[in-house]
Amino acid sequence: xSWQHRGxxxxxxxxxxxxxxxxxxxxxxxxxxxxxxxxxxxGLRLADIDGLATYPSAPFLGARNRDxxxxxxxxxxxxxxxxxxxxxxxxxxxxxxxxxxxxxTNALIAGACRYAxxxxxxxxxxxxxxxxxxxxxxxDAEFSxxxxxxxxxxxxxxxxxxxxxxxxxxxxxxxxxxxxxxANANRNDHAIFRDRPLTEAEYQAARMISDPxxxxxxxxxxxACVAMVMTTTExxxxxxxxxxxxxAVGHQxxxxxxxxxxxxxxxxxxxKPFADRLWSxxxxxxxxxxxxxxxxxxxxxxxxxxxxxGFCGRGEAHAFTQDGRITLTGTLPVNTFGGSLSQGxxxxxGHLAEAVLQxxxxxxxxxxxxxxxxxVMDGSPMLRGSGAVFVRDDQ
Amino acid sequence: xxxxxxxxxxxxxxxxxxxxxxxxxxxxxxQRCTQCGNYQHxxxxxxxxxxxxxxxxERVSGDATLVSWTTTHxxxxxxxxxxxxxxxxxxxxxxxxxxxxxSDLIGRTSLAGALRLGMPMRVVFPEPEAxxxxxxxxxxxxxAVR
Numbered sequence: 001x002s003w004q005h006r007g008x009x010x011x012x013x014x015x016x017x018x019x020x021x022x023x024x025x026x027x028x029x030x031x032x033x034x035x036x037x038x039x040x041x042x043g044l045r046l047a048d049i050d051g052l053a054t055y056p057s058a059p060f061l062g063a064r065n066r067d068x069x070x071x072x073x074x075x076x077x078x079x080x081x082x083x084x085x086x087x088x089x090x091x092x093x094x095x096x097x098x099x100x101x102x103x104x105t106n107a108l109i110a111g112a113c114r115y116a117x118x119x120x121x122x123x124x125x126x127x128x129x130x131x132x133x134x135x136x137x138x139x140d141a142e143f144s145x146x147x148x149x150x151x152x153x154x155x156x157x158x159x160x161x162x163x164x165x166x167x168x169x170x171x172x173x174x175x176x177x178x179x180x181x182x183a184n185a186n187r188n189d190h191a192i193f194r195d196r197p198l199t200e201a202e203y204q205a206a207r208m209i210s211d212p213x214x215x216x217x218x219x220x221x222x223x224a225c226v227a228m229v230m231t232t233t234e235x236x237x238x239x240x241x242x243x244x245x246x247x248a249v250g251h252q253x254x255x256x257x258x259x260x261x262x263x264x265x266x267x268x269x270x271x272k273p274f275a276d277r278l279w280s281x282x283x284x285x286x287x288x289x290x291x292x293x294x295x296x297x298x299x300x301x302x303x304x305x306x307x308x309x310g311f312c313g314r315g316e317a318h319a320f321t322q323d324g325r326i327t328l329t330g331t332l333p334v335n336t337f338g339g340s341l342s343q344g345x346x347x348x349x350g351h352l353a354e355a356v357l358q359x360x361x362x363x364x365x366x367x368x369x370x371x372x373x374x375x376v377m378d379g380s381p382m383l384r385g386s387g388a389v390f391v392r393d394d395q
Numbered sequence: 396x397x398x399x400x401x402x403x404x405x406x407x408x409x410x411x412x413x414x415x416x417x418x419x420x421x422x423x424x425x426q427r428c429t430q431c432g433n434y435q436h437x438x439x440x441x442x443x444x445x446x447x448x449x450x451x452x453e454r455v456s457g458d459a460t461l462v463s464w465t466t467t468h469x470x471x472x473x474x475x476x477x478x479x480x481x482x483x484x485x486x487x488x489x490x491x492x493x494x495x496x497x498s499d500l501i502g503r504t505s506l507a508g509a510l511r512l513g514m515p516m517r518v519v520f521p522e523p524e525a526x527x528x529x530x531x532x533x534x535x536x537x538x539a540v541r
Contacts, residue, residue, distance in 0.1 A: 128473070131471060132403060135401065135474070136403070137405060137406065138408065142405035142406070142411055142437070143405075143437045145403035146528055147499040148403075148478065148483060148501070149467075149483040149497055149499070150471050150472055153469065154467055158464070158483070162463040208466075208468045208480075210467040210471075211466045211468070212465075213465075257435060258435050258439055261485060261495070263485075
């Protein structure tokens with residue numbers, strides 16, 4: 001049986017800030033740009049927003065966590081003078097920004113607010129992104145950092161190596177996914193690589209970061225903010241844009257032993273029960289999807305989601321993604337906007353925005369004709385795995 | 396030069412000091428629940444299996460199999476840049492399914508090419524590089540790399 005609140009809440013509008021790499025403008029300026037654009041998209045004003053939800057954390061070691069500089073927390077908008085009275089807010093600690101979509105959905109169903117703004121702001125720090133500079137480490141890091149293993153890119157490389165060795169796959173096969181994402185970004189004005197095509201030869205020559213992960217398997221850090229306005233479907237129908245209905249939303253809840261990294265096994269075994277729940281709530285399955293926006297902070301995560309989500313069998317994603325199957329004109333278009341790999345590291349906000357644009361016929365030159373349902377699977381899947389299914393409003 | 400690297404240094408607390416005290420004696424000991432027998436690593440104040448609060452550090456065989464590995468080229472720990480590229484690896488201890496430990500092959504780089512999924516690995520306690528902590532390291536078991 002599908003979820004009793006299926007389709008009762010919707011995304012009513014989307015707003016993008018500029019997307020830049022390192023920039024002299026403060027992150028706060030990007031956040032206000034995105035918020036303003038999101039409310040204008042709906043025909044609302046900032047003062048109409050009475051609910052706030054974000055996943056605020058800065059994803060690099062040594063963040064100052066200063067509002068407006070490297071994070072945009074709920075407090076940033078609470079204290080902004082153009083905002084109206086806020087009756088509800090939530091900050092997610094897990095599940096990336098899909099968790100905030102879940103929080104806002106629950107709040108709207110409960111009547112805790114009328115118009116919720118959900119956003120994610122990302123900032124590129126000076127210097128190396130995520131370098132371990134502290135000499136002394138405590139807690140779980142005692143058992144990993146002394147070996148020089150400190151970064152998510154290394155955890156992902158470990159799971160990816162296991163995948164390649166287990167299934168006899170080749171890292172060269174990832175080119176299909178990365179090149180397809182880039183071609184889609186070349187059709188997206190909100191992509192950092194809008195005007196930068198990528199060739200197979202360039203992919204195969206990319207330098208190693210932590211093998212088998214090469215530079216082009218890692219998403220591109222950007223400074224940007226994307227915001228969206230959520231409300232009940234009933235109210236959304238009176239606003240400027242067509243609503244994108246939330247058919248299902250949630251995050252993974254796998255149990256596991258203490259561990260210092262994320263194994264391939266964890267990714268698939270945590271992603272699968274979560275994806276099954278998402279399909280059951282939505283009353284839809286992988287074959288019903290017009291497109292899939294699958295998190296690609298590191299490219300192998302998209303392979304894991306394809307398998308955990310049931311789009312293909314276990315160990316098959318490396319072959320499934322070949323032969324144009326996941327391109328815009330393929331049987332399952334994936335990351336139709338360029339993904340984090342080529343739009344920029346927005347921690348799932350780009351994936352969410354694209355799903356909304358697709359089911360409301362607003363994806364421009366990358367529009368999938370008559371896109372009726374699009375899934376977002378965010379995180380990677382063990383690490384903050386979460387997701388949502390958006391469907392077209394038939395009314 | 397690998398002897399010029401400054402590895403991040405564990406600062407043990409009441410929960411983890413049993414592990415590091417054993418390492419100081421050249422012994423690999425893993426936290427185990429006296430009630431249900433579950434091993435857990437990294438350590439926790441209670442047993443994640445049964446909730447039991449009586450945990451002890453128990454010597455393990457040091458035998459393991461290789462789960463995965465990666466050779467890191469990116470400068471993720473600036474103080475270890477002298478060792479780049481270095482190989483990090485994960486092993487599963489023989490004592491329990493899913494009981495993982497991390498290691499590296501710094502100082503044994505020539506073995507990186509011999510790594511194979513599931514190969515037998517064994518704990519070693521190399522002399523620490525100057526000013527670095529003593530660490531257990533896992534290397535391919537001698538019989539696996541003839």
